[in-house]
Amino acid sequence: MLRSCTGLRSLWALRGRREGAPRLSTDLPPAPVSPGSRAAKMGRKRLFSTEKVIHKDWSLPNPSWSKDFKLLFDQFMKKCEDGSWERLPSYKHRSTQKSEDFKTYFLEPKLVKEERVSQVQLFTRGFEDGLGFEYVIFSNNDEKRTVCLFQGGPYLQGIPGFLHGGAMATMIDTALGSCAAIPGGTVMTANLNINFKRPVPICSVVVINSQLDKLEGRKLFLSCNVRSVDEKTLYSEATGLFIKLDPEKSLT
């Protein structure tokens, strides 16, 4: 396979830090993670000791969040107080500190050039506040379900005035994946089947309820629905099949 990507290095050099991207030294401290919590477990499972994590948690409110979004967020934060629900923190970058650390990454070193590893970032956190994906996920580990609150910004347009089907698919994949990770740890999407019932208006807030339906060996079967805040409008329904990964094995 041919995988070169010429010109990117020089573009990066010319542009430097992207507007809105976090600075290494000025980001917020990491969100508190209780010992034994899902976030702590996921942290241990997903991150490698040599990774440098930029500790701005992007799942916290910012000025672009609508009143409804903030109200819902506060309601779920209340639910977190007795420990039945948990807010999942969300970070943009994961990079290796030294070039030799790259060899410990679980992807094949040949796939992404060493100097580019520090440049990659999570797709859903690549936009400035309010322009792209604004979301937070709450997890109920006992009930094996998650709730994702999502406000899609004006950079996610498909048909004029509405979110792109791919933007909705991205959030559905993210929401289902977060639910699959409760029992599965590190997982990868194998199938996504989405019925788009109605288009989602830009800047509206939707709620994605996901649940684990079945677990068969390394296969996790999930489903979700996407509704308006008042639950009267059903925007989408979807199912997902996820596979539990072995971090020791190559993905290719």
Next chain:
Amino acid sequence: MLRSCTGLRSLWALRGRREGAPRLSTDLPPAPVSPGSRAAKMGRKRLFSTEKVIHKDWSLPNPSWSKDFKLLFDQFMKKCEDGSWERLPSYKHRSTQKSEDFKTYFLEPKLVKEERVSQVQLFTRGFEDGLGFEYVIFSNNDEKRTVCLFQGGPYLQGIPGFLHGGAMATMIDTALGSCAAIPGGTVMTANLNINFKRPVPICSVVVINSQLDKLEGRKLFLSCNVRSVDEKTLYSEATGLFIKLDPEKSLT
């Protein structure tokens, strides 16, 4: 439904033009469109007379395109010479020039505030060159199929080193939609069913072959596959159901 999106207006005012976003007066001229071509027909179908289109065509090569990407692009441009294939131009913005023009837009005016219509942009063109979705679609109208050449940048990461499933779903939706538009004109995704066979490495080039399988009234059934440039690796297979829209009718 509650659809407010507070704070965005002030954010826009503070930030002004986004880095990398095109300027109204300095963009490239529109790509030539032959009279009677699909691009010309689509232009008539999709754009309204009151819309101001920023005429930078984002489906042309830029310095971030890899050697393989440019080679494939050139091969398909050769195929366009006899008229059997056609390159589809791609624009980032569509906005109304005057506030009263907004009423002629086919979405409900209440859904997106008037002042925000000029701020929205196509999801797949929201990143700077090389960082997000780099793609071009070629269409064969007689055979009712399209070929999308796609290079996913480092801002589309999911699992470290690989594209986010949502980024692939976005390109699959875009590719299938472009094929559905051959007979359907303006279409909307109703179902997307994707089997992810293997993860796609960041910065690699893939080819998405889409075809129309069946047409039933306003329903268009399509399928596609995503392969490496050498065709040896099958990354994904998908089917899509699209609905032909009536621009005179509201979507909600």
